[in-house]
Amino acid sequence: MNKKFLEELFLNKNEFEDYLSDNIIFLDGATGTNLMKMGMPAGVCPEKWILEHEDVIVSLQSEYVKAGSNIIYAPTFTANRIKLAEYELEDDIEYINKRLVALSKKAAGEKVLVAGDITMTGRQLEPMGTMTFDELVDVYKEQISYIYDAGADLIVLETMMSLQECRAAVIACKEVCDLPIIVSLTFEGDGRTLYGTTAPCAAIVLESMGVSAIGANCSTGPKDMEDIIKSMASVTNISIIAKPNAGFPKVINGETIYDMKPSAFADEIDILVNAGATLIGGCCGSTPDFIRELAKRYQGKKSANIKRKDKDKFFLTSEREYLSFGLSDNLMIVGERINPTGKKKLQEELREGNLDMVVKFAKEQEEEGAKILDINVGMSGIDEMDMMKRVLTEVMMNTSLPLCIDSSNVDVIEMALKFYPGRALVNSVSLEEGKAQRLLPLIKKYGAMFILLPVGREGIPKDNEEKKKNILELTDIAKKYGLGKKDIVVDGLVATVGAQKDAAVNTLHTFSFLRENNYASICGLSNISFGLPQRSFVNTAFLTMAIDRGLTMAIANPSQELLVNAAFASDLLKNKEDSDIRYIDRMRRYELPDGGSLKFGMVHADAKSISKDVNVSSFKESKEKSPLDIIYDAVYNGNKRAIKKDTKKALDENISAQDILNKSLMPAIDKVGEMFDIGKFFLPQLIASADAMKMAIEVIEPYLKENDEGTSKATVIIATVHGDVHDIGKNLVALMLKNCGYNVIDLGKDVESELIVDTAIREDAKIIALSALMTTTMTEMKNVIKIKNEKNCSAKVVIGGACVTQDYATEIGADGFSKDAAGCVKLVDKLLL
Numbered sequence: 001m002n003k004k005f006l007e008e009l010f011l012n013k014n015e016f017e018d019y020l021s022d023n024i025i026f027l028d029g030a031t032g033t034n035l036m037k038m039g040m041p042a043g044v045c046p047e048k049w050i051l052e053h054e055d056v057i058v059s060l061q062s063e064y065v066k067a068g069s070n071i072i073y074a075p076t077f078t079a080n081r082i083k084l085a086e087y088e089l090e091d092d093i094e095y096i097n098k099r100l101v102a103l104s105k106k107a108a109g110e111k112v113l114v115a116g117d118i119t120m121t122g123r124q125l126e127p128m129g130t131m132t133f134d135e136l137v138d139v140y141k142e143q144i145s146y147i148y149d150a151g152a153d154l155i156v157l158e159t160m161m162s163l164q165e166c167r168a169a170v171i172a173c174k175e176v177c178d179l180p181i182i183v184s185l186t187f188e189g190d191g192r193t194l195y196g197t198t199a200p201c202a203a204i205v206l207e208s209m210g211v212s213a214i215g216a217n218c219s220t221g222p223k224d225m226e227d228i229i230k231s232m233a234s235v236t237n238i239s240i241i242a243k244p245n246a247g248f249p250k251v252i253n254g255e256t257i258y259d260m261k262p263s264a265f266a267d268e269i270d271i272l273v274n275a276g277a278t279l280i281g282g283c284c285g286s287t288p289d290f291i292r293e294l295a296k297r298y299q300g301k302k303s304a305n306i307k308r309k310d311k312d313k314f315f316l317t318s319e320r321e322y323l324s325f326g327l328s329d330n331l332m333i334v335g336e337r338i339n340p341t342g343k344k345k346l347q348e349e350l351r352e353g354n355l356d357m358v359v360k361f362a363k364e365q366e367e368e369g370a371k372i373l374d375i376n377v378g379m380s381g382i383d384e385m386d387m388m389k390r391v392l393t394e395v396m397m398n399t400s401l402p403l404c405i406d407s408s409n410v411d412v413i414e415m416a417l418k419f420y421p422g423r424a425l426v427n428s429v430s431l432e433e434g435k436a437q438r439l440l441p442l443i444k445k446y447g448a449m450f451i452l453l454p455v456g457r458e459g460i461p462k463d464n465e466e467k468k469k470n471i472l473e474l475t476d477i478a479k480k481y482g483l484g485k486k487d488i489v490v491d492g493l494v495a496t497v498g499a500q501k502d503a504a505v506n507t508l509h510t511f512s513f514l515r516e517n518n519y520a521s522i523c524g525l526s527n528i529s530f531g532l533p534q535r536s537f538v539n540t541a542f543l544t545m546a547i548d549r550g551l552t553m554a555i556a557n558p559s560q561e562l563l564v565n566a567a568f569a570s571d572l573l574k575n576k577e578d579s580d581i582r583y584i585d586r587m588r589r590y591e592l593p594d595g596g597s598l599k600f601g602m603v604h605a606d607a608k609s610i611s612k613d614v615n616v617s618s619f620k621e622s623k624e625k626s627p628l629d630i631i632y633d634a635v636y637n638g639n640k641r642a643i644k645k646d647t648k649k650a651l652d653e654n655i656s657a658q659d660i661l662n663k664s665l666m667p668a669i670d671k672v673g674e675m676f677d678i679g680k681f682f683l684p685q686l687i688a689s690a691d692a693m694k695m696a697i698e699v700i701e702p703y704l705k706e707n708d709e710g711t712s713k714a715t716v717i718i719a720t721v722h723g724d725v726h727d728i729g730k731n732l733v734a735l736m737l738k739n740c741g742y743n744v745i746d747l748g749k750d751v752e753s754e755l756i757v758d759t760a761i762r763e764d765a766k767i768i769a770l771s772a773l774m775t776t777t778m779t780e781m782k783n784v785i786k787i788k789n790e791k792n793c794s795a796k797v798v799i800g801g802a803c804v805t806q807d808y809a810t811e812i813g814a815d816g817f818s819k820d821a822a823g824c825v826k827l828v829d830k831l832l833l
Contacts, residue, residue: 024273024298027243027281028064028072029290033258033775035060042723042777043750045087047079047096054103061107063288068295069281073117073156074104080143082121086750094146101150115156115182116147120165122726127393128687133168133418140172148177157183158243159218161194163202163319164421170209171445182213182279184241187220187228188802194728196320196682203232204315204322205423208447210482215241218283219802221248221260222268226275233276235315235322242269242277246285249775249803256775258285262293269294278303284775314486314520316372316402316449319421320682323371323402325552327515330571330579331543332372332553333564334404334425334522335365338391339376351381355394355641362395368558369586372425373399375416376406388412389419396420397638397688404451410438417446428453428491429478431470440481451522452478452490460493464506467493468513489552490514492523497538498531504542508549515550524555525563536562544570627655628664631696635668638688640695647699657703661741665693669739673822686821687732693739713741714766714832717795719756720749721780726773729801732821733769740825742767753784760788760795767828768793770814772801782812796831800824 032046038056040049050057061072079097084090097116104114121139123131144155155173160166166183173181183206185193192198203214214236216228222244233240247260269280280298282290313324325332338361340347349357365373375395377387388407395403405416406427413426428451429439443450454461454470461467471490478488492510495503507523514521528542529535540563543554547570558564568586571579625633627650634643650660672689675681681689716737720730727749734746745763747756760768768788772778781799788797796815799808809817816831818824 022302023278024301024303025070025279026068026291026295026298027241027279028061028069029282029286029288030246030284031057031060031073031075031077033256033284034287042780045084045089046077047075047084047100048087048089050075050103051096051099057100057103058107060288061104064291065107065109065112067288067292068299069112069291071113071115071154071279072104072108073115073158074101074147074152075117076100076143076147077117077119077158080118080121080139082123082139093142097143097146098150101147101152105151113153114151115154116144116150116152116179117156117158118143118147118169119157119159120161122728124728125162125164125168127397128684133164136165136168137172137175140169141176144169144173144176148179152179154180154182154212157181160185162421163193163195163197163205166202166206167209167421167446170206170211174210174445180212181210182215182239182241183211184215184217184243186218186802187216189220190679191227191231192320192679192682194683194802196684198321199228199231200235201317201320201322201422203236203238204317205421205447207236207238208315208423208487209445210447211238213239213241213279215243215277215279217241217243218245221245222265222272226271229272229277230275235313235324239279240275240277241279241281242272243281243283244269244272245283245775246287246290248805249285249778256779260285262287262290265290266293266297270297273298273303314449314489315423316425317422318400318402319396319684321400321402322423325371325520327518327520327550327552328576329552330576330582331547331551331567333370333558333567334372334374334553334555335361335368335370335401335558336374336524336555337361337365337557338373338395339406340379341376347379347381350377350379350387353390353641355391358391359394359398359637359639362399362401365558366399366401369564370401370558372402372404372553374404374406374427374555376427378407378409378412384409384412385415388416392416392419397685405448410435410442413439414442417442417448420446424448425489426450429474430455431457431474433457436474436477440478440483443487444481444483449487449489450478450483452488454490454493460495464509464513467510471514471519485518485520489520489522492521492546492551494523494525494527494542496530497528504528504545508545511546511549511551520552521550522553522555523551526556536560539563540566543567547571548574627653628659631660631664632668635665635689635693635696636671638685638692640688640692643692643695644699647696651700651703657700660696660700661704665696666740669693669736669822669825673820673825676820676822683728683732687735690732690735690739690821694735697739713743715743715745715763716767716769716828717745717747717756717760717763717765718769718771719747719751720771720773721756721777721784722750722752723780724750724772724774724777726801727771729773729821730769730771733771733800733818733824736821736825737769737828740829742828753780753787756784757787757791757793761791761793765795766832768795768797769824769828770797770799772799772804775803778803778808781814785813798824798827798831 057075064072076097081090081093084093108114125131157166157169170181185202187193206214216225225244229240229242246258246265249256249258280294313326316323338358340350346357375391377391378384404425404427405413407413426443426448429436430453452474454467456470461470492507494507497503511521525539525543529538532538544566568583572583630646676686718734720727734744738744770781785797798816799814800818806817816827818827
């Protein structure tokens, strides 16, 4: 296999994918852990050290080439402007990136490809942080442009934890060059990234954006990566990367050791090849000997030739979850309620900047079974661009359902697609003058699906033949932009039967045509009955007929009992997969605790909403929430919009600051921690709840200080250890400890061990909290404990971070270990009892 052949494969995506369906490509192994062994000290800028010791990197990468690597990664991993600024080297970014690529090209010779390697910047994107998506794209564009100019053959995004940062980097790459892109993310033990994204979700989003390969690296050994690789292979047709660590590290005599042997590593890699991986290599702890063993085992062997099990499925995603659906699956409801049209109360709230009703509608529609939520904020009296962004933020915090971006403003759609960290559905694209030409490139760029509205250049089609012609023409236009039927959902274009007697018959004919031609379909139901009495009966009858003709999804209010129950019953009668279980589960809402049944139109007391189609009653009594309940809900839901005002109101009503702390804030954040522990909440929600609590604390803090009971708890010194510049987890722990009353002194990241201990002694700290993300820096934790004991510091040490375990804590003599921020607060409380 020569370099020219590989280049041609990568540049011709179809040929590349065909080749990898039968063959295996070898990547390189670890860089960082090997450089540490070769003399690179902890805490230095790796790029600078490499440039001061060029022969070391050339020697290492030449060994990988000799071992059999087909692709080696240039050591440009953290050479972006933000990371380099931490060492005051940002002005040297062009030279650093170009020289590092040149060194790898020297090692590669004419045999292998060189990948420009980039990773996360360490700055958090909005809404969790302050960095905008466009700013991040610009940061990546700058680095990628230098890598491209230096002659890299492809771009690899490595050790990524945020799907949104992956999206930004992919877009940056495509705006700079046409190099192939491969992406590997790092997953936690629960199979999700730090930000809560599942492996299939990441694969779907990034394939839709046009990357050439997707996979995982770091964080685990080969065997424990099997489920991640298998799940990615099941939902994507592109190649899968597996670059695991050489097992899990151990610390022996103060040194991080990976004791997995190359032969054992290769044995376990076989699991990943059988799971679907076709680009294989090693991460932390692996050496050229590991790649040599892989090449010896797999050179010339055929891959497992895994085919996507859901090859006929369509996919939408949020940041955390994915939705797959086929043309023969049960009907899906697209929740229509987050739309101000005809909703005076919602319009009033949006004009006031109040999003409580939006959040309520999002939660209720999910509880009632909606699979997708339509988001439309188009109305007079507001800035639609700003409001769409705010609504998306709130909805994404409160549901993991995929979203449908609904606007007549192309600029608003582009902003939303940029801001939304998933695969959205866009409503809609028609043949109206210039609309397809403006929207379709954006839909392709951001990896979305779209609703095809068969409206022609002259308006609504006059008959079914013209409607079909419009559908086919729009499909052909979409193909020119790289979009196919799996990216399209066609709107049946429902007319009003009161004005056009054959409207229903014509639309049903359209659904039959779509099903026969393998299109997914959608419709808005309400038009069919406009101007008629008791519209719900017409809507329901039409829906059941449409389901029989193959309707895929309907835009509707999922709280309409008659309509939704009829859909469940129709799916049951058509013998769709699992429709019987779905119907039975749905009908449980009509069961009484004593075994009796409610009449239709009445729902169980646990139901969150009731039908507006018929005259119904509910057993749930409305009850005004107390100020303490309101504050609790705000923290639990991460709702920062009104928590300061609500907290001040509670104080004005003579509720003590201590009661607000103990009866609202602490129970809420504890519950959030529980939800995080069981995988129901994820990092964005944890941060939002902690921020909301912080805002309430700011209001009650002066009142707490007036009371002896509210004085600050013990002092905690917190830091990311020397050599490690990762601080997302550390920052969250610091915030939550502060919220819980501790006097937290945050020393930042890459902090010298002696400084940590000296500060603890000077401040009479009771706890030292240490964080490390990398296996190469976790040994500094042991050094802190050693210095602490030498200086007779009485503080207890707690540790955490992606690479840290309870076994490691026990081994180095730490007083405790926590795997997350919520657990750390409980641990500190326990240690100080």
